[in-house]
Amino acid sequence: DVKVTQSSRYLVKRTGEKVFLECVQDMDHENMFWYRQDPGLGLRLIYFSYDVKMKEKGDIPEGYSVSREKKERFSLILESASTNQTSMYLCATERGSYNEQFFGPGTRLTVL
Amino acid sequence: DQQVKQNSPSLSVQEGRISILNCxxxxxxxxxxxxxxxxxxxxxxxxxxxxxxxxKNEDGRFTVFLNKSAKHLSLHIVPSQPGDSAVYFCAAGSPSGGSYIPTFGRGTSLIVHP
Known part of the structure; x- marks a missing residue:
């Protein structure tokens, strides 16, 4: 079974802090994604990566950056957290195109 | 503008009956x-x-139907069980520039009553 782990289940940060959300997968999948889920808005894609050191913007990249130094690890960075970034953050991996995505358990981030 | 729409935010069904989720x-x-x-x-x-x-594609109690002319798909769950109570997301995608990025709907919350 594919295992996707996220560094924290719950996180509370203050406005202006730099926040790192880590995602690690153990199945050698090429593709990795970061989403945020908000009530009534579904899953919205922030960034994705098809390879090490490669990154592409999704639908809502503003205020976020990512890092993929190793194939198994994809990090989401909030350079200066704001209250409107309070959300559930979900990491996903995918073996290749036209395949299903495997999601981590999510990180519930609250920015005060 | 939403490219994938799930117009029903919620659906309530009795155990044993059919659940139909639309997209x-x-x-x-x-x-x-x-x-x-x-x-x-x-x-x-x-x-x-x-x-x-x-x-059409079927997997156990779950069947997905696709109507391309209507740009509509549906998920049928028969029979529905209380454990099926969850939020269901529809996703769609196409190849673009060598990549493939699915677009998700906003979800439908299904409640199956015992």
């Missing part, structure tokens, strides 16, 4: 469709998929 899309280039299920405090899990060359 509409606007992009005629979409050629692959997936359904995910999400329980609270967990990440979504893949349920079933269908490619545009088919109009």
């Amino acid at each position: 509409d899309y606007t992009n005629s280039m979409f050629d692959y469709f997936l359904w995910y299920k999400k329980y609270p405090a967990e990440g979504p899990t893949f349920l079933i998929s269908i490619s545009s060359i088919k109009d």
Whole structure:
């Protein structure tokens, strides 16, 4: 079974802090994604990566950056957290195109 | 503008009956469709998929129907069980520039009453 782990289940940060959300997968999948889920808005894609050191913007990249130094690890960075970034953050991996995505358990981030 | 729409935010069904979850899309280039299920405090899990060359795909109690002319797909759960209570997301995608990025709907919350 594919295992996707996220560094924290719950996180509370203050406005202006730099926040790192880590995602690690153990199945050698090429593709990795970061989403945020908000009530009534579904899953919205922030960034994705098809390879090490490669990154592409999704639908809502503003205020976020990512890092993929190793194939198994994809990090989401909030350079200066704001209250409107309070959300559930979900990491996903995918073996290749036209395949299903495997999601981590999510990180519930609250920015005060 | 939403390219994948799940117009029913919630659905309530009696145990043993059929649950029908609907999804509409606007992009005629979409050629692959997936359904995910999400329980609270967990990440979504893949349920079933269908490619545009088919109009039906079945997996146990779950069947997905695709009507390309209407740009509509539906997920049927028969019979529904209380454990099926979850949020269901429809996703659609097409190849673009060598990549493939699915677009998700906003989800439908299914409640199956015992």
